[in-house]
Amino acid sequence: MKIEIDSVELSFDNKKILYGVYLKTETGKVTGVLGRNGCGKTCLLRILFGDLKPKYKSVRLDGKYLKTNLFNTGKVAYLPQHQLLPNNLSLKKAFHLFQSDWKTFTAIFDSFKIYGNSKINEISSGELRVVETYLVLDSGKEIILLDEPFSFIAPLYVEKFKDIIREKKNVSAILITDHFYREILDVSDTIYLIKNGSSKLIQSQQDLENEGYISFNPQQT
């Protein structure tokens, strides 16, 4: 499946946020989205999902204009920046509801074994992020949108999620945004930088330096 979004026009109180975006993601590929704080990454994911209504947008699935919101198609799973799961749900129940296998999860993240009967509000915010990111990635949906999956979790878990993302991209088109740009560069097949309301295709870390997204680091040359 191929998903494209363009012709996005989003403003808040006459402040233009997005106005020149083109972004494509497809099955078999991870598409990374980078950009400074407040450039519009979360808004773009929400517009694609259908959760935020801009003045205008055009979303195409396999080249065909989508007349409804993407979430109405049942083809998408979305990890928002805010909490996804309700507080009083037990972890095992959450896995049951998402039709995800608890034992497979705890075989990868073994320190979670003790939490099967714990409620969502009894684990740490980082642990919750691990659970939610896993459930979204394991949803089997054709399109997966991840808003900052790496930012709040330990480096060991970031590595595990990068492996899971590489595996899941075989069946899903994965769109991911995060400030951990090295992880995004590592795991993505295609990268866009959102800057001044527009998207730019990024080929290398050098491009990110040239665009002023990261500063020049002589130790890495």
Ligand SMILES: Nc1ncnc2c1ncn2[C@@H]1O[C@H](COP(=O)(O)OP(=O)(O)OP(=O)(O)O)[C@@H](O)[C@H]1O
């Ligand atoms: N509901 C809203 N009302 C007014 N302004 C908003 C609203 N939602 C977002 N914005 C503004 O739109 C801009 C883009 O926000 P967005 O959350 O998409 O940024 P971002 O690139 O995801 O930032 P970050 O990396 O800090 O999460 C910001 O300037 C933000 O203040």
